Amino acid sequence: MESFWELTARELSDKLRRGECSAVEVARACLDRIAAEDATVRAFLSVEPDWALSQAEEVDRRRRAGESLGPLAGVPVAVKDNLCVQGRVTSCASRMLAHFRSPYDATVVDRLLKAGAIIVGKTNLDEFAMGGSTETSAFQFTRNPWDVERIPGGSSGGAAACVAARMVPLSVGSDTGGSIRQPAALCGISGLKPTYGRVSRFGLVAFASSLDQIGPLAQSAEDCALLLEVLAGHDPRDATSLDRPVPRYASELEGAIKGLRIGWVPEHFTEGLDGEVGEAVREALRIYEDLGAELVEVASPHARYAVAAYYIIAPSEASSNLARYDGVHYGYRTDEKAMLADLEEERRLLRESGDEAALEEIDSALVRLYRRSRAGGFGAEVKRRIMLGTYALSAGYYDAYYLKALKVRRLIRQDYDRAFSQVDVIAGPVTPSPAFRLGEKTSDPLAMYLFDLYTVGANLAGLPAMAIPCGFSREGLPIGLHLQAPALEEVRLLRAAHALQRNTDWHRRRPGSHIAARSELRG
């Protein structure tokens, strides 16, 4: 008999519906699998066995009572730790929020619970979702299940790794510049960033509000569709939430690829792209062609400016959003007595030296409290982005940086509009190379930022985009295919992804177990 952890969400949910297993059995199997695998992979920041089992018991009770159940009844799901779950810690992988307990549920969490999904725990991420390797987490490194010496990608690194290692079939992440698609690609799973506004951001800890979007990570396009159907929909608590009907994504997957116009951008395949990644992506395009799709070369003249525009806009918004962490309302606060003593000592020294000007300028106790609390609560990458954003928004630089970036953002959006007047989807690589080694890029922020060059465009333009597996490097590392579509065309994306997955088995491959790796590490 197959173990539960080998099944997709669709298969599990069918089995549960037919009464071939109980939600409690599935939850127990899932918790056992996490206990075995996560000692090495370290995808989870918190696991909630008691809560998971009580949610599962409730699903079983309702099923026995013949009550109607939601579409994900009994299916385990992991939630990225920047999404609020009432009464539980939402840390954003930051010292700042290490003990913060959410006073309410995020809308997506509310929707998951109403759909009967079993929330088993919260996954690791780059601190405040700022990073592409999950290495900026204040708490732990998450390992790529395909090679534990490598990063799982980020910022939703935990969310991708727990699905890749088959700990849970479904996972919810967030994507501001590629944070769902990039880790999905590097971990060999499927991930979708929906159209901006498709999924409510209420209860998602804000990073860059005009770019952030929540979406599904899973083993297949079909499972992404299943989860997206639950996540998507209008929410009056998010002013940017779109009030548009939600398609039945999971029932719209079948559809001929014949005649689909797939655009490809020549610049995606030139400088900086790893040869094996390029090969795998081109092979995927050939498969689409065999299925009857038409490949069309499209221009994207401003694509090369996307990273520069993104790394002005996102940090600018972040510097404003993260101003709320002040050591007063919630989150980390520095030791007040020590802070006041230091400040008094500084004042005394300045008085003694007669430096009136410096004495005049010294921080007030309140300002020093803010500064020292933020210095102690935030890690290096978050500080870098706050500084970068504050600089770009400051008097004298606003026009040259922030406003300029917003104008380039419109040009990028216009590139997409023109391309989508000629093609139905755009396909290309997700990342310039497969997963890199832990520590490889930590001392070079710009190198880390440049790794996002293929993914940030969809966020700047607000478009839906997806990563699906399309091959492996000779070293056995997964390679992802990037699909982008016009606003609200998630069905088109999912259909294209599903068609490839019906004709290839990349998405069915899974890494070896880590129980052995764990004892090796111990030895």
Added chain:
Amino acid sequence: MAISEQEIRKVALLARLELTPEEARLMATQLSRVLEYMELLNSVDTQGVEPLALAVEVTNVLREDRVTPGLDRESALANAPHRDDECYRVPAVLGET
């Protein structure tokens, strides 16, 4: 564009961050490198291009002006690092020397 340590200290105050001299030095080096890369944008002709702040251009939404319950005081204060029964506590701001 290079950014000086002095400028870094000014921005750190605006950003309400305290940086050690070592952090300020590293920040100046790293941000200079990033800002140098941003100069790429100067080669884009944006004459007459309207800035785009939000990709999906949404229209304003109004709702009925009706009182609904918000977060109660206890929940709002529950995560405060320093509080009394009804307020957040901060260091004295008046009467500082």
